[in-house]
Amino acid sequence: MAKQESVSGLVGLLEADGEALADEWVALVAGALGGRISRAELVRELRELYSALLEAIRSGADDAHAEGMSEVRALLTELSRSRARQGFTPSETAVSVLALKRVLEPGLREGAAEKTQAYLQLSRVLDDLALFTIETYTHTREDIISAQADQLMELSTPVVKLWDGVIAVPLVGTLDSARTQVVMEKLLQALVDTGSEQAIIDITGVAAVDTQVAQHLLKTIVAARLMGAECTVSGIRPQIAQTIVALGIEFGDIVTKATLADALQLALMKSGVELVAQQGLQR
Amino acid sequence: MSERVPVLRIGDILLVSIQVDLEDQTVMNLQEDLAEQIVSRSARGVVIDITAVEIVDSFVGRMLATIASISRLLDAETVVVGMRPAVAITLVELGLSLGGVRTALDLEKGLALLRRSVSRTDRR
Amino acid sequence: MTTPPPWAAEGGQQTHAIAKNDDVVRARQLARTLAQESKLSLVDQTKFITAASELARNTMVYGGGGELRAGLVRRNGRLGVAAVFDDTGPGIADVDLAMTDGWTSGLGLGLGLSGARRLVDEFLLDTEPGRGTTVTIIKWAR
Structure with a gap:
């Protein structure tokens, strides 16, 4: 029961002003990345992420590690890896998720108590997802570093x-x-x-x-x-x-x-x- | 019945080429055969070719060292040739440095080494 | 009881008796096949097979015969090869002494146990006087 309510609250929050919200999100992330990723690509990435997130919450997933979030995590893994390879910082990677929180904030001012409740809940999910991107980012960097070390070893040891x-x-x-x-x-x-x-x-x-x-x-x-x-x-x-x-x-x-x-x-x-x-x- | 490794003779040098994974008993037999033949064939040198050997454990390592010591007592020099890098690294890690054993990279270099050292002792 | 190695599902594990002299050769051959399957480097393969050879001979000579169980292992996505040597012989009374370089109760060089330990990544010795000895070794692919 309570779960059903909270889900509809979250969905409502995200769907309320769907299009405008997505545009604002893209604008915020684009600003943070300083134009080093084409707008079209960013739009594609974030739209996919947005619909996957909406889908996951509709299906009842209210936790970043839930089964229903697997599609979201897959998209974030891809996003984090490509950011890491292109030399973005961890903050520039996590901002893609965290910016969504900021975009949702203005809606709270005239909001009722349930709305605040839903926001806080979504905010926890987004925080966890942001941490997930940072972790994936770090793993990717480690892989890159170890691959480079191997290459260096090959290069630097001539007999x-x-x-x-x-x-x-x-x-x-x-x-x-x-x-x-x-x-x-x-x-x-x-x-x-x-x-x-x-x-x-x-x-x-x-x-x-x-x-x-x-x-x-x-x-x-x-x-x-x-x-x-x-x-x-x-x-x-x-x-x-x-x-x-x-x-x-x-x-x-x-x-x-x-x-x-x-x-x-x-x-x-x-x-x-x-x-x-x-x-x-x-x- | 365990098999025996053939011992060949070239001039006054005995040549053993190990081709198969040796059973412990075969290793012991080889040690005896060599001791006997150094005397019976008045050999001045022994070459043990281990190019084909993938594993030398402490048992085989000890056999190599023992043959070297025995042959020295019988006035012959032993050279072990063709040890693979992986085998050498493993022996060192195992703690065996085969102190008294002379070694050469391949059969040709081993024979040359023996000829040099035999002619040196003859001059003495 | 020591914990069993993290056997990988693929291939399962094989069991060989170590009772006769030529079983040491057979133990080596099994170790070689598995070491190659687990994608160890050539040097690491050689180290693992040599360790298996030492331990098989120990099982034979000091343990009065026993059993070898070997197979591929996997931990945290890493592939490796493991071998467990089991005997119901007299066991080892003083483990520290038995692990010392150069100490031997028999005719060996006393490098069997201590040497084998240096050749592998994981080495577990479980022994009790009168009950027998179990030695587990694992080598991981780099």
Whole structure:
């Protein structure tokens, strides 16, 4: 009984001045988005949303998470995702829902008690739906960020061949555990693919190492040995050397060199290549 | 009856190529066969090719280390060749570094390594 | 009782007896098939199969034989692979000691339990002297 009444109250609120209300809603949202979405698209989005919301409330759904609201949630999911992809802020996303509250406000001034009651009830539903858009927005952003991280990982970890039998991996930026693991697997596979017995891990461009990253480096070097290859670590900067010692990480008998050039020279020597400067050209 | 892994001979080097997923008993048999044949065929080196092996657990890992130690006592050098990256990473994580075992990327490099070290000991 | 792994509906779980020496090989093969189905990376597949191999041998050697249940698992939309090794052997009296690297009650290297734990994402040991030992391992696809 009470539910039936409240539903009709809500429907009445939304239907009262349907067309004008929708226009006002579109205008308000368009203002907030500063013309970065075409008016036609906005009209289409909000009209769909409006009729879905009306439909849901008619069917008796008075809660943002109710079964009957699934169509509304689907539309909002789509809206939030496209806002997130187009670089709108969370506020600019939620405003599409919240603006409807403001549009309905003027009707309250001459309103009766039941009308206020209905408004408050609708307002709760809209608040929840606005939170829903923000959540969807955040998930989408997280997906985008993790996809970018994957792409970055692919881009930023080249294994290069320096000489016949010598490969190197120049590490740049911040190393986290996951990225170090990927690089190291790539390095070991490259040993097999190129038949290289010497590998150089150059960490000149690395800002910092933590225990986990250092452990991954060490494990890789041991794994390379098991496969029959030798690794040299080059370009350890003073701060990083200090961290390694402070963390108590044992580098054991792992060969380290100050620069990539020194490491290459060592690797060449170990693979039996001799470098001789031509006479006359010698400085 | 468990099967036996064939041991081939090239000059004074014994060659074992593991092609199938080994039962523990087969692993033990291989260890015995190798010890015996190093002596009976006066081998100076042993190459164990594990290119085709997808899994090396602590049991097989221990066998590799034991063969290396036994062969050293019998004046022969053991080289394990062709360990896959995933296998190497797993062994390290497992806590096995196969301390006394020499390794090479492939059969060719393993044989070259043996020839170098055998000729070095002969000169001594 | 430890909680069972979140078995995924698809495929269900398979049960294998671990009683003879070649059952260790069979346990490895089952682990390999499932690890491939669960879309683990090659390195993670190898880690899971190796852990299964260690635990199957433990079940055989220390547990006096037992049973392996394995299948795909799903949690929060993530796919993974799980294996449960069950025996009714003597159980483990000192779990902390048994999990220590290098400690062994038998002829092994003492890397079975502690090593297997490092190779998987989830490791559950349920044991009681006289009742037996149950080890559950799970590896999730990244």
